[in-house]
Amino acid sequence: MVVVVVAVITITSSGDVMVVDRLVEETTSDGETSLGRGFLQRLSYSLGSCFFAFQDLSLPNGTPVDTSSPASSSSLLNRLQLDDDLDGETRDLFVTVDDPKKHVCTMETYITYRVTTKTTRAEFDLPEYSVRRRYQDFDWLRNKLEESQPTHLIPPLPEKFVMKGVVDRFSEEFVETRRKALDKFLKRIADHPVLSFNEHFNVFLTAKDLNAYKKQGMALLSKMGESVKYVTGGYKLRSRPLEFAAMGEYLDIFALKLGTIDRIAQRIIKEQLEYLVELREYGPVYSTWGGLEVELGEPLEGVSACIGNCCTALEELSEDMTEDFLPVLREYILYSESMKNVLKKRDQVQAEYEAKLEAVALKKEDRPKVPTDVEKCQDRVECFNADLKADMERWQNSKRQDFRQLLMGMADKNIQYYEKCLTAWESIIPLLQDKPETK
Amino acid sequence: MFRSEDNMEDCLLKKIEISVSEAEKRTGRNAVNMQETYTAYLIETRAVESQTEGQCSPVDSLWRRYSEFELLRNYLLVTFPHIVVPPLPEKRAEFVWHKLSADNMDPDFVERRRIGLENFLLRVASHPILCQDKIFYSFLTQADSRLKALSATFRVKNPDKRFTELKHYSDELQSVISHLLRVRARVADRLYGVYKVHGNYGRVFSEWSAIEKEMGDGLQSAGHHMDVYSSSIDDILEEEEHYADQLKEYLFYAEALRAVCRKHELMQYDLEMAAQDLTSKKQQCEELATGTVRTFSLKGMTSKLFGQETPEQREAKIKVLEEQIHEGEEQLKSKNLEGRDFVKTAWADIERFKEQKNRDLKEALISYAVMQISMCKKGIQVWTNAKECFSKM
Numbered sequence A: 001m002v003v004v005v006v007a008v009i010t011i012t013s014s015g016d017v018m019v020v021d022r023l024v025e026e027t028t029s030d031g032e033t034s035l036g037r038g039f040l041q042r043l044s045y046s047l048g049s050c051f052f053a054f055q056d057l058s059l060p061n062g063t064p065v066d067t068s069s070p071a072s073s074s075s076l077l078n079r080l081q082l083d084d085d086l087d088g089e090t091r092d093l094f095v096t097v098d099d100p101k102k103h104v105c106t107m108e109t110y111i112t113y114r115v116t117t118k119t120t121r122a123e124f125d126l127p128e129y130s131v132r133r134r135y136q137d138f139d140w141l142r143n144k145l146e147e148s149q150p151t152h153l154i155p156p157l158p159e160k161f162v163m164k165g166v167v168d169r170f171s172e173e174f175v176e177t178r179r180k181a182l183d184k185f186l187k188r189i190a191d192h193p194v195l196s197f198n199e200h201f202n203v204f205l206t207a208k209d210l211n212a213y214k215k216q217g218m219a220l221l222s223k224m225g226e227s228v229k230y231v232t233g234g235y236k237l238r239s240r241p242l243e244f245a246a247m248g249e250y251l252d253i254f255a256l257k258l259g260t261i262d263r264i265a266q267r268i269i270k271e272q273l274e275y276l277v278e279l280r281e282y283g284p285v286y287s288t289w290g291g292l293e294v295e296l297g298e299p300l301e302g303v304s305a306c307i308g309n310c311c312t313a314l315e316e317l318s319e320d321m322t323e324d325f326l327p328v329l330r331e332y333i334l335y336s337e338s339m340k341n342v343l344k345k346r347d348q349v350q351a352e353y354e355a356k357l358e359a360v361a362l363k364k365e366d367r368p369k370v371p372t373d374v375e376k377c378q379d380r381v382e383c384f385n386a387d388l389k390a391d392m393e394r395w396q397n398s399k400r401q402d403f404r405q406l407l408m409g410m411a412d413k414n415i416q417y418y419e420k421c422l423t424a425w426e427s428i429i430p431l432l433q434d435k436p437e438t439k
Numbered sequence B: 001m002f003r004s005e006d007n008m009e010d011c012l013l014k015k016i017e018i019s020v021s022e023a024e025k026r027t028g029r030n031a032v033n034m035q036e037t038y039t040a041y042l043i044e045t046r047a048v049e050s051q052t053e054g055q056c057s058p059v060d061s062l063w064r065r066y067s068e069f070e071l072l073r074n075y076l077l078v079t080f081p082h083i084v085v086p087p088l089p090e091k092r093a094e095f096v097w098h099k100l101s102a103d104n105m106d107p108d109f110v111e112r113r114r115i116g117l118e119n120f121l122l123r124v125a126s127h128p129i130l131c132q133d134k135i136f137y138s139f140l141t142q143a144d145s146r147l148k149a150l151s152a153t154f155r156v157k158n159p160d161k162r163f164t165e166l167k168h169y170s171d172e173l174q175s176v177i178s179h180l181l182r183v184r185a186r187v188a189d190r191l192y193g194v195y196k197v198h199g200n201y202g203r204v205f206s207e208w209s210a211i212e213k214e215m216g217d218g219l220q221s222a223g224h225h226m227d228v229y230s231s232s233i234d235d236i237l238e239e240e241e242h243y244a245d246q247l248k249e250y251l252f253y254a255e256a257l258r259a260v261c262r263k264h265e266l267m268q269y270d271l272e273m274a275a276q277d278l279t280s281k282k283q284q285c286e287e288l289a290t291g292t293v294r295t296f297s298l299k300g301m302t303s304k305l306f307g308q309e310t311p312e313q314r315e316a317k318i319k320v321l322e323e324q325i326h327e328g329e330e331q332l333k334s335k336n337l338e339g340r341d342f343v344k345t346a347w348a349d350i351e352r353f354k355e356q357k358n359r360d361l362k363e364a365l366i367s368y369a370v371m372q373i374s375m376c377k378k379g380i381q382v383w384t385n386a387k388e389c390f391s392k393m
Helices: A037-048 A073-080 A135-148 A172-191 A199-206 A210-219 A242-292 A297-363 A372-433 B066-079 B107-126 B134-141 B147-153 B161-209 B216-290 B298-305 B311-391
Strands: A003-011 A017-026 A093-104 A109-119 A128-134 B016-029 B035-047 B059-065
Touching: A093 A172, A109 A172, A109 A199, A128 A135, A128 A199, A135 A172, A135 A199, A135 A210, A172 A297, A199 A210, A242 A297, A242 A372, A242 B161, A297 A372, A297 B311, A372 B311, B016 B059, B016 B107, B035 B066, B035 B107, B035 B134, B059 B066, B059 B134, B066 B107, B066 B134, B066 B216, B107 B134, B161 B216, B161 B311, B216 B311
Parallel strands: none
Antiparallel strands: A003 A017, A093 A109, A109 A128, B016 B035, B035 B059
16 A cells, blocks of 8 residues: 655745645555545645646655546646636535425424535535435534544534524524525535545535434544644743734734624614604605695605605615625624634644644753654644645635625615615606696 | 783783692593593692781692693684784694604603793783683683683584584694604604714724725725715705705694684674574564563563563663664674675685695605605615725725
C-alpha cells in the first residue's frame, strides 16, 4: 500500500516558506492510486487560495503527480484559475430541502423535511436520493461536521429552541422560514470543497435509516477526524497572525452592526403595524361619510376602498420583512459566532503548539531535530491556518453576495409596496374628477 | 377669557359668586339603558354679601354633566335669538395630534373643560339680559331644574321636513368630519414614526461600511438615501395639513347650517304659538258672547263664585278681545309671510351651499389623492436609488 502525500507550500518573495495544505490519500489494495475528484478539488481549492498558478505540479521529492483520473494537468491548471465558488457548470452536487410534513406520534409531534440530492460524484452510489429528515438530524449533522472538520467553518443552523406558547412551531410561516434556513445550510455544505466530501454528510443525504447510523457513530472514531485537545484555562499566544486578528476584530464590530440593524428592522415593523391599525380605522370613516352624501357618495367610497388597498399592501410588506429579512439577518449573526468559535479553536491549537515548543526549549537539551509530537502540533497549526484562511475568504464572498441579495430584496419589497399604493390612488383620480350628468 | 374687571353692568354676578369647582368620573345608564362613563361637574354658588368678620355665606352646590350645559345653551339660543350666546367648550377632545390623548376622560382635557364651563356660566351671568332668565337661575341652584321638561315641550309641531332632514344631516356631517380629522391626525403621527426610524439605517450603514472593503461604498451611499427618505416626511405631512384645513372649514360650515335650521324652527315655533294664542282668544270671545263656558278657567270660576259681570263689562271685554283677535290675525298673516319668505330664501342659499360643498370637497379629495401619489412616487424613487447602491455592493 502506498500513501500519497501532497504538501502545498508557498514561498513568498522574501523567501518565507509556509505549508498551506497537506493532502493524504491511500492507494487501493492493488497498488493503483486513484486520485479522486474530491482530492483534486481540494487540491485546487488550496492552490487557488495561494493565488498563483502552477505550471506543473510535483511532489516534494520532485516526481510529477500521476494523474490517472480524467483530470489531466491542463484541466488542473484551469481549475487553479477558478474562483473559490464553483460555478454552476462545475457543480456536481445539488441538494434541496422542501416538502415539510407534520408527524403526530404518541410521544411527540414533529416536522420532517424532504432532502433531495442529485449528483454525479463517485462517492455516491446512486445519482439521485430522496430522504426525510427532521431538525434533530440536521443538528446531529452539524455536530458531526464540527467534530470531524474542526479546522473548517461550519454554516449555522436556524435556532434550535423556540419558546412554546410564544412561537407556534407548526405555523406555516415558522415552518417555511425554517425550511429556507435548512436548505441554505445544506447548500452551503454542498458547495464547500472539503465539507461536501465529509462522510457524515454523505450518510445524511443517502441513508434510509439515519438513526441506526447515528448509534453506530457513537462508538467509532471518525476516520478523518482529528480530535483537537482543548487547552483549558488561560493561554497566551505569542502572536496571532494578522489575518486572524483582523478577522476577530471585524467579526466583533460586524455582529454589533447586524444586531443594530435587526433592532431597527424590528422597530420599523412595529411602527408599520401601528400605522396599519390607524389606517384600518381611517378608511371606513370615508365610507360612512359617503353614506351621508349624494353626489360625493361614490368619490368618498372610492377613497375608502383605496385606503383599504394600501392597508393590504402594507400588511404584505410587514409580513415579507418578518419572514424573509429578519431570519437571514439573524442567521448571519449566528454565522459570525461560529466563525469566532473556530478562530478561538485555532488560537488554542496555536497556543498548544507554542506551549510545547517552549517546554522543549526549556529543557535545553541538544537535540538534532524537533521531537515528533511538536512537529505534529506545528502541522496541525499550519493546516488549521490554511483551512481557516480559505474558509474566511469564502465566507467573506458569500457574505457579500448574501447581503447584496438581502438588501436588494428589502428595497424591492418597499418599491413594490409603493407601486401598489400608487396604482390604487391613480385609479381613483378619474372617479373623483367625474362630473355627474346634468339633470 | 372672562375677566371680572370687565364692565359687569347690572347683572347676576353682583349678587352671587359662581364657580365650577370640581369634576368627577361617574358611571350610569343612558337613554338607551346602556352603561356609560361620563364626567360630572360641581357648580357652586354663594351669595355675595358684605362679609362681616367671621361670617361666610353658605355655599350651594349641585352636580351637572356636559349634556345639561348643552340643553341650557340650546334653550338660551332659542329663547334669545337676537343675542350672541356665549359658546361652550369642546364637546370632545378634538383634532389632537402628536401623542396628546383624544380621550374625554384624560385629566388634562377634563380640567380644561371645567375651566371652559365655568367661563360659560360667568359670561351668561354677566350678560344684562341673559342673566335675568329664570331657567338659567334654576340651572345654577336647583337640582331638579325645569330645563329637561322645557326641552321636551319645546317642540315644533309642523316643521318643514327639509329643514329637519338638513339639521339631521348637519349633525351627522359634523360628527363624521370630526372623527375623520381625529383619525387622520393619528395616521399622520404613526406615519411620521415609520419614516423617522428609517433614518437610523443611515447611521448604522455608515458605521458598517467603515469595516468593509468592497461592500463599503454601496452601503454608505444607500445609507444616505435612507436619510433622504426619513426627512421627506416633514414636507409630506405639512402639505397634508392643507387638506385637514379644508375639511375643518366644512366642519364649521355644518354648524352654520344648523343655525339656519334652528332659525326656521324658531320662526315656526313662534308662528305656532301665535296661532295657538289666536285660537284661544277666539274661543274666549265666543264664550263671552254666547255665555257658555267650554273650558275651565280660573277667571270663569271666580266670576261664578264672586258674581257675574255686568253686561257692560262683558261688552267691553268682548270689544278688547275682538281688537286683539284682529291684531293677532294681522300678525299671524305677516308671520306666515315672513316664514314662507324665509324658507324660500334659506332654501335657495342652501342649494347654492350644497353645490359649493360638493365642488370644494371633490377638489379637496383630488388634491389629497395627488398628494398620496406624489408620496408614493418619492418612495419609489428613494428605494430604487437605494437598490442601485445595494447592487453595487
